[in-house]
Amino acid sequence: MNPLLSLELKRARRNRRTLVFTAVLPVFFFLTFSARSSAETVGGLKVAPYIMVSMATYGAMNALFTGCGIIAAERAVGWTRQLRVAGLPGSSYVRTKTFMAYLVATPALLLVFLMGALVRDVHLGVGVWIGAAVSILVCLAPVAALGVLIGYLVRPQTLQPIFGIGSAFLALLGGLWIPVSQFPTALRDVVEVLPTYWAAEAGRSVISGRWVGWAGLCVVAAWTAGLGVAAAAAYRRDSLRPASAGAT
Amino acid sequence: MPPPTPQVTHGIRLEHLTKRYGEKLAVDDVSLQVAPGEVVALLGPNGAGKSTTIDMLLGLTPPDAGAVELWGLDPAEACRRGMVGAMLQSGGLLGGVTVAEMIGLVRRLSPHPLAPDEVYEMARVTELTDTRADRLSGGEVQRVRFALAIAGNPHLLVLDEPTVAMDVATRRSFWEAMYEWTSSGRTVLFATHYLEEADQYADRAVLMAQGRVVADGAVAEVKAAVGLRVIRVTVEASIEQLSSLVGVVDAERRGDVATLRCHDSDAALRHLLRTFPNAHDIEVRGAGLEEAFLALTADTRQPASIGDSQ
Numbered sequence: 107m108n109p110l111l112s113l114e115l116k117r118a119r120r121n122r123r124t125l126v127f128t129a130v131l132p133v134f135f136f137l138t139f140s141a142r143s144s145a146e147t148v149g150g151l152k153v154a155p156y157i158m159v160s161m162a163t164y165g166a167m168n169a170l171f172t173g174c175g176i177i178a179a180e181r182a183v184g185w186t187r188q189l190r191v192a193g194l195p196g197s198s199y200v201r202t203k204t205f206m207a208y209l210v211a212t213p214a215l216l217l218v219f220l221m222g223a224l225v226r227d228v229h230l231g232v233g234v235w236i237g238a239a240v241s242i243l244v245c246l247a248p249v250a251a252l253g254v255l256i257g258y259l260v261r262p263q264t265l266q267p268i269f270g271i272g273s274a275f276l277a278l279l280g281g282l283w284i285p286v287s288q289f290p291t292a293l294r295d296v297v298e299v300l301p302t303y304w305a306a307e308a309g310r311s312v313i314s315g316r317w318v319g320w321a322g323l324c325v326v327a328a329w330t331a332g333l334g335v336a337a338a339a340a341y342r343r344d345s346l347r348p349a350s351a352g353a354t
Numbered sequence: 355m356p357p358p359t360p361q362v363t364h365g366i367r368l369e370h371l372t373k374r375y376g377e378k379l380a381v382d383d384v385s386l387q388v389a390p391g392e393v394v395a396l397l398g399p400n401g402a403g404k405s406t407t408i409d410m411l412l413g414l415t416p417p418d419a420g421a422v423e424l425w426g427l428d429p430a431e432a433c434r435r436g437m438v439g440a441m442l443q444s445g446g447l448l449g450g451v452t453v454a455e456m457i458g459l460v461r462r463l464s465p466h467p468l469a470p471d472e473v474y475e476m477a478r479v480t481e482l483t484d485t486r487a488d489r490l491s492g493g494e495v496q497r498v499r500f501a502l503a504i505a506g507n508p509h510l511l512v513l514d515e516p517t518v519a520m521d522v523a524t525r526r527s528f529w530e531a532m533y534e535w536t537s538s539g540r541t542v543l544f545a546t547h548y549l550e551e552a553d554q555y556a557d558r559a560v561l562m563a564q565g566r567v568v569a570d571g572a573v574a575e576v577k578a579a580v581g582l583r584v585i586r587v588t589v590e591a592s593i594e595q596l597s598s599l600v601g602v603v604d605a606e607r608r609g610d611v612a613t614l615r616c617h618d619s620d621a622a623l624r625h626l627l628r629t630f631p632n633a634h635d636i637e638v639r640g641a642g643l644e645e646a647f648l649a650l651t652a653d654t655r656q657p658a659s660i661g662d663s664q
Contacts (some may be wrong), residue, residue: 109462117450183446191412191440192506193433194464 110194110202112268118206128172129214132165135283136218140226148285150314156285158222159309163242164282167249167302168273168312174253175209179262181344197342203257205321208243218289230313238312245305245322248329249276251337259339276302288306312327364423365390365510366411367543371420373406380406381417382565387545390425390509393536394571396545397550398562404545405443407562410516410545412440424510432510436464439500439508441516447487453498454483455503464506476503476531493524500528504535511535513544517551529555551578583619583640586610587626589633600625611635 118124130147134157140157141167148156177200180186181249189199217230219235256268277283297303304322311318359545366388373381381403389396398404409415411422417579424432426480431439448456454470457479461467474480477500482490488496509563513532517525532555536542539610546615551558559576560568569576582603588610589596597604601618619638626633 109459113448113455113459115453116455117448121450141643180446182450184442184444185446185448186442187414187442187444188446189463189500190414191433191438191442192502193432193436193438199448 108198108202110189110193110199111205111267114202115209118209125210125213126194128169128210129165129217132161132168132214132218134223135164135223136161136221140222142275149287149310150316151217151310154222154226155228155313156310158218158226158228159242159306159313160239160285162215163246163280163302163306163309164241164277165218166211166243167246167276167280167282167305169209169214170246170250171253171276172269173210173275174250175256175265177203177254177257178265179258181257182262200254200337200341205252207250207253211243211246212239215242234313238309241308241312241318245301245308245326248301248326248333249305249334255337255340258337258344276282278301279303282306282307288312299325303325324326328341363390364388365425366543367421368407368421369421369423371407371410371417373403373404373410373415373418379565381410383420384565384567385566386560386570388541390541391539393542393555393557394544394558395547396543396557396562397547397559397576398545399428399547400548401564402562402566404562405514406565408440408512408545410542412438412442412512436506437509438468439506439510440512441503441514442512443518447490447495447498447502447552448659449488450486452484453479453488453490455502456498457483457501459639460502460505461648462489463620464508466507467505468507471504476504476534478527478531492519493529494522496520496524496528497531500531509541511540511542513542514544515547517546517548581583583616583638585614585622585626586618586635586637587614587633588635589626589630592632593631595629596626599629602643612642624664 132345136157139161146153151159162282186196188200190196219228219239221231237241242342252272255273260268279297280300281289281297282302286297286303289297298321303316304326307322307327308318310316364387366386368384368386371381371384373377383401384407394443396404396407406415410417410420411424411429413433414420422429425437427435429438432568457470457473461470461473468476471480474483477497479494479497479501481492484496485494487495487498490528495518500516503513516532516560520528529551532542533543536555542554544551556573558571559569559573560567561576570609589612590610591612593605593612595606596607596612596614599605599614601616601620601622603615603617605614606612614622614626623636623638
């Protein structure tokens with residue numbers, strides 16, 4: 107195992123608060139929004155499973171976004187330079203951070219699912235639960251890439267507002283907070299080019315036994331490729347720049 | 355007969371390194387060779403290009419022109435082989451992990467690490483191993499950073515102004531630890547703007563100013579070359595008169611107060627008092643490195659080769 111990964115695992119085990127904080131808001135939203143009108147259907151699903159998928163996606167999205175974006179803070183204190191001199195290639199560092207972000211995203215997502223099963227009577231087969239979880243996590247890859255991009259672009263001081271605004275933007279426009287069917291028509295076209303919408307859609311189609319469709323997969327693939335290339339460029343640019351600009 | 359072992363004559367080899375940031379030429383055609391086992395001080399005022407040179411040496415910043423070799427290898431490759439340890443100016447620590455875990459990480463990244471106890475003892479962090487990095491005091495952070503630099507048992511140790519934030523006691527204990535390390539015949543390059551640190555701990559000093567190497571030689575020789583003194587005196591005399599005094603390099607004046615930069619302040623003072631008996635409020639002090647560099651760079655744009663250290 108990559109030595110950094112084993113250190114990060116120890117760190118994550120010690121820092122379980124991050125996990126709780128990541129999961130608390132989506133769980134709260136889910137329980138609140140799914141409290142009534144259980145007989146209605148949204149997008150072909152009952153309200154509870156629909157919102158369950160939205161909030162599970164929302165929680166996982168936040169974990170990936172912040173987990174990869176935190177690179178900005180580690181860069182600023184010079185930890186990434188320290189690792190480079192110690193012999194860890196930058197690409198291993200990025201892979202480790204992305205893996206760790208997924209490791210935090212997964213329980214956040216599963217906790218919302220668990221609430222769905224226990225509190226809101228969402229009953230699904232084991233394969234469907236797993237299929238939905240995996241589909242959501244895979245289709246959130248662009249968000250991880252966006253996190254890495256931001257991690258290599260911004261200063262740590264601007265990280266918090268970017269997390270706040272970016273997460274709200276992705277969740278709201280991706281239809282994670284409010285079902286897309288309640289959006290004005292003009293806005294729906296915008297929603298359908300966002301990867302967060304398709305991540306949730308992928309989860310929902312698994313639950314309702316549908317095929318999500320090529321259009322959605324193309325959107326996700328395009329965002330992953332585009333943001334991945336941008337993140338790689340930002341990473342290379344960063345290696346060209348001393349951490350403390352101005353010092354010699 | 356066994357074949358002769360290939361002899362690596364250069365640990366560090368910098369060839370015509372140049373780096374520009376926008377308009378500013380941060381490093382201007384720097385060439386430098388350091389033999390294995392040498393302890394070299396990279397001296398210079400702020401803005402001299404020391405950190406940029408070190409970043410290029412470590413492969414953290416690619417040069418615009420020129421080449422770097424560490425033991426014949428590309429710096430990134432040398433780092434991957436655990437040959438390099440560094441204490442950088444902004445070399446931060448990771449929050450949420452203990453000192454021992456962080457040292458363990460660097461040890462595991464190196465193919466030939468030091469034993470943990472050896473690292474702890476040498477860097478004086480034995481009592482800190484279970485402490486989390488975010489709970490260390492300033493002086494402790496520096497010791498831990500030194501521990502991280504040596505944990506991989508590197509051939510080359512690079513320290514970028516390691517004592518800059520240390521108090522006097524921490525500074526002394528740091529250099530003691532450094533001295534132990536260098537006494538085992540390892541190569542060290544450290545940047546500093548304290549002449550006395552170079553004087554006490556380095557075999558050789560390389561002076562940089564305005565992105566260039568302006569002097570390179572044994573520390574004592576370099577020290578003599580930059581060991582200017584400054585006389586401040588209240589006297590009625592022209593700049594020309596003052597500049598022509600014995601031992602004076604140059605002079606300037608503001609009102610009645612003249613400042614004389616001297617390579618021999620004793621001779622200058624005797625001459626001054628003989629020539630201007632009413633000179634008063636006399637103050638003699640050692641010139642700072644910056645003043646010394648100004649004198650050196652004003653004299654010549656060519657690197658001054660001092661002594662014969664190579």
